[in-house]
Amino acid sequence: MEPLSPHGMLPSPDHDEHALQAFVGSLRKHLASRIAPGVATVYQRRVLPRFRARQQRDPADRHEIRRAMEQDGYYMFWSALQRRSQELMWESLADTIEREHGELVSRYRGFATSEDRLGSLTLDPSLEIPRYHTAVDIHLQPGGYHSDFVADDIAAGALYDTALPIYLSGAMGPENDLLGRTLVDYLRRSRPDFRPLRILDMGCAIGNSSLTWARMFPEAEVHAIDVGAPVLRYAHARAESMGVALHFSQQNAEATTFEDASFDLVVSHIMLHETSRRALPRILAESHRLLRPGGLMLHLEIPRGGDAFEQFMYDWETYNNNETFSSYLTDVDLPQLARQAGFPEHACSLDKALVAMTAEQKNYGQQEFSWPVLVGERDEAGVSRRRA
Numbered sequence: 161m162e163p164l165s166p167h168g169m170l171p172s173p174d175h176d177e178h179a180l181q182a183f184v185g186s187l188r189k190h191l192a193s194r195i196a197p198g199v200a201t202v203y204q205r206r207v208l209p210r211f212r213a214r215q216q217r218d219p220a221d222r223h224e225i226r227r228a229m230e231q232d233g234y235y236m237f238w239s240a241l242q243r244r245s246q247e248l249m250w251e252s253l254a255d256t257i258e259r260e261h262g263e264l265v266s267r268y269r270g271f272a273t274s275e276d277r278l279g280s281l282t283l284d285p286s287l288e289i290p291r292y293h294t295a296v297d298i299h300l301q302p303g304g305y306h307s308d309f310v311a312d313d314i315a316a317g318a319l320y321d322t323a324l325p326i327y328l329s330g331a332m333g334p335e336n337d338l339l340g341r342t343l344v345d346y347l348r349r350s351r352p353d354f355r356p357l358r359i360l361d362m363g364c365a366i367g368n369s370s371l372t373w374a375r376m377f378p379e380a381e382v383h384a385i386d387v388g389a390p391v392l393r394y395a396h397a398r399a400e401s402m403g404v405a406l407h408f409s410q411q412n413a414e415a416t417t418f419e420d421a422s423f424d425l426v427v428s429h430i431m432l433h434e435t436s437r438r439a440l441p442r443i444l445a446e447s448h449r450l451l452r453p454g455g456l457m458l459h460l461e462i463p464r465g466g467d468a469f470e471q472f473m474y475d476w477e478t479y480n481n482n483e484t485f486s487s488y489l490t491d492v493d494l495p496q497l498a499r500q501a502g503f504p505e506h507a508c509s510l511d512k513a514l515v516a517m518t519a520e521q522k523n524y525g526q527q528e529f530s531w532p533v534l535v536g537e538r539d540e541a542g543v544s545r546r547r548a
């Protein structure tokens with residue numbers, strides 16, 4: 161697994177912690193590459209024929225497939241190991257981050273008060289954290305993205321940064337910026353002449369994807385928002401330590417404090433599936449309000465599966481990993497929601513962004529694949545719709 165590139169906020173595991181983290185990474189890679197494909201095989205060879213024999217028909221949708229698969233021993237085995245590997249991932253990181261927490265907080269304070277800061281950080285302790293973050297720990301991350309346990313906490317950021325390589329076997333790359341690179345590539349291919357001067361990244365977490373936008377468009381002022389204070393503190397210090405100018409603020413993407421028509425480009429990277437039914441239309445309406453006429457919205461999302469079996473596999477995250485909203489997203493017509501949010505009919509689509517694969521993924525023999533992008537272009541003549 162390719163290690164993360166060093167930066168000023170990265171925790172350093174000791175020998176035994178490193179060994180445990182490497183083990184969990186290998187376990188997850190083994191599960192994904194060797195055990196998960198067997199789930200499709202048992203479905204085809206065992207579960208589907210049994211279903212057909214009993215019901216005289218095929219399963220109607222992913223929910224019927226799930227109910228049938230949950231009775232199968234191989235599926236139970238994979239599912240239990242997958243869940244345990246997720247718990248182990250957080251457990252394997254806790255000792256390192258707890259031991260180094262005091263030191264990391266003082267490094268954050270150093271960056272945040274430095275006279276030479278390139279960017280900025282604005283926190284809002286009065287911001288109400290949406291219930292979709294407080295009701296459960298999303299993907300079992302202890303405390304989610306938002307919980308502060310001590311003053312100037314950065315633990316949620318350190319956890320997210322160091323968990324990503326374990327979670328995805330290093331696929332996000334040494335700067336955890338695969339999603340940012342994928343969406344920047346998409347923009348460059350689809351609109352080579354589009355040169356945004358003000359960019360907003362919604363749901364930025366540790367600014368891992370925001371960073372790519374600042375580097376690719378050095379003339380642009382890049383803002384990045386999130387509801388979580390600890391991830392934002394970490395993001396700010398991380399970006400400063402890497403010499404990248406980013407302006408972070410603690411805001412809810414459903415209703416921000418930015419002026420109408422104040423951005424050329426509004427992006428997000430795998431944020432929508434961690435929101436809610438009520439929040440999603442509000443976020444799209446806010447994206448529309450924030451764009452200047454001719455401005456562009458690009459929300460990159462995790463695929464939801466091409467057929468009912470793939471959709472059932474993606475749903476695993478909802479039923480077993482506290483990604484509560486993601487299954488609902490499978491049935492949402494995103495371009496239709498974008499139209500309701502004010503984007504013109506002809507300027508909304510669900511497109512595909514070719515994933516910018518790392519050398520490791522290519523060496524590992526992975527096929528090229530793409531992720532969905534919700535595209536909306538603000539009409540030239542339109543007048544911004546103000547929030548009610």
Ligand SMILES: C[S@@+](CC[C@H](N)C(=O)[O-])C[C@H]1O[C@@H](n2cnc3c(N)ncnc32)[C@H](O)[C@@H]1O
Pocket residue numbers: 290305339340362363364365366367368369385386387388391411412413414428429430431434435439
């Ligand atoms: C899966 S993480 C993605 C982080 C990052 N964009 C990346 O590329 O890895 C989703 C992020 O969206 C944030 N988020 C979810 N709902 C939000 C909202 N309503 N407003 C702002 N941020 C939100 C979460 O706090 C979390 O940091």
